[in-house]
């Protein structure tokens with residue numbers, strides 16, 4: 592679950608805090624971004640919903656993203 596970790600841009604320490612660095616109050620960044628962006632996950636989620644509703648024919652266009 593390393594994407595839950597944040598790294599402080601100020602002191603460089605790692606933390607599980609989501610807001611600010613508990614050590615110095617600096618801003619936090621994700622040191623190792625997940626392989627797929629959240630946007631991609633949403634696309635996959637939308638495609639799944641469409642498929643389940645029968646709006647998407649995966650046999651004709653398996654990789655078509657509307």
Ligand SMILES: [Zn+2]
Nearest residue numbers: 599602612615
């Ligand atoms: Zn810090």
